[in-house]
Amino acid sequence: MIGARIRELRTERGLTLARLAAAAGVSSGLISQVERDLADPSLETLRKIAKALDLPLFSLFQEPDATAVAVVRREARMQVRSPVGGVVYTRVSPGHGRLEVLQGHLVPGGWSAAEPWSHPSEECVLVLRGRLVVEVSGAEHLLEAGDSCYFDSSLPHRYLNPGTEPADFLITATPPSY
Structure with a gap:
């Protein structure tokens, strides 16, 4: 399903496989395999493709x-x-x-991205269970169950779980650009 959606969005924009691949910083072969459902792209690859298509990540779905x-x-x-x-x-x-409303689950010691990243949006995260560090522009904000954090998503950010238990959280973003 994701492959067909990417192909549809790429062709709507008049992009060749090579142009989309170059814009996303991945190989043409990978884009071709994803479009034909021969490869499952990673979350990072999907983010790059969505950014190259100038769309929120979940619009691919x-x-x-x-x-x-x-x-x-x-x-x-x-x-x-x-x-x-x-x-x-x-x-x-x-x-x-x-x-956009997303439910997140993060394993102990896990992270949402290896490096902080940004997207044009506003975001609010609410921790439902566990502990979550919200890193925004290098500053870390420790949240526990019931705590929330609002920030401008155009600032580099990511989520980390410093605890020994999984963390569950809700993210709202407007406009959708995740």
């Missing part, structure tokens, strides 16, 4: 039909997991509109 009221069933939620860092994101919102 977006269903084409948007409705005024959308119910997202637990078993139908989109999920993205990183092969490194131990983070899993599940999209709670329907994937269209001006607000």
